[in-house]
C-alpha cells in the first residue's frame with residue numbers, strides 16, 4: 001500500500017498518475033469553489049490551465065449554458081462573469097450551468113492531475129465525504145496520491161495541512177504503508193495548528209485574500225463539511 005503527497009503539481013509528468021487514485025486540494029480557493037458550485041447545482045466545472053484556454057473551451061459550448069469564471073491575483077478576470085469566490089457559486093448563478101474556470105494555481109493543478117483514475121476534488125468543505133471515498137479507494141486499490149495546488153510554485157500551508165488531515169483520516173488501522181517524504185511532512189503539519197481555522201486563516205493565501213477584501217472567503221473555506229459531494233474529474237469535466 002502506498003500514499004504519496006505532492007505539495008505542488010510541478011514535478012509531475014504526463015503519465016505519472018496513470019491508473020492511480022488522486023485527490024486534488026486547493027483550499028484557497030479553487031477546489032472549495034468547485035465543490036460549492038457542484039453542490040449548488042452546476043452541471044459541470046471545466047478547469048482551464050489559462051484564461052485564453054477558458055475562453056476557447058467556452059466558445060465550443062452552448063452560450064446559454066456556460067459561465068466563465070476565474071481569478072488572477074485573487075480578483076475576477078476582466079470580462080468573465082464570475083470570479084473564484086465560493087460565495088459567488090450560488091444556485092441562482094450556477095444552477096444547470098457549465099462553469100469554465102481558470103485560476104492561478106488550482107486549475108493548472110487539476111489539469112496536471114488528468115490521467116489519475118479517479119481524480120477526486122477535495123477541501124475542508126467536503127472533508128468527511130472525501131475521506132470516506134479516499135479511504136475506500138486506498139483499501140481497495142492500495143494506492144493514493146494527494147496533489148496540493150500550492151502557491152507561487154511552493155507549499156501552501158492550508159493545502160499541506162488538509163493533506164495531512166486527510167492522510168490521518170484514511171490510513172487509520174492500515175498497516176505496512178509506503179509513504180513518501182511529503183506524507184510525513186503533511187502529517188507533521190497537522191500538529192502545528194489547533195484546527196482548520198488557524199491553518200487556513202494563518203496562511204499566505206489568506207493574507208492575500210484579506211488584502212482584496214475577501215477574508216469572508218477564507219472563513220467560508222475553513223469550515224469543514226459544508227457539503228457531502230465529492231466531485232470527480234474525468235473526460236476534461238468535473239461533475
Ligand code: MLT
Pocket residue numbers: 026028029030071073074075084103104105106107149
Ligand atoms: C489559485 O488557483 O491559486 C487560487 O484560486 C487563488 C485564489 O483563490 O485567488
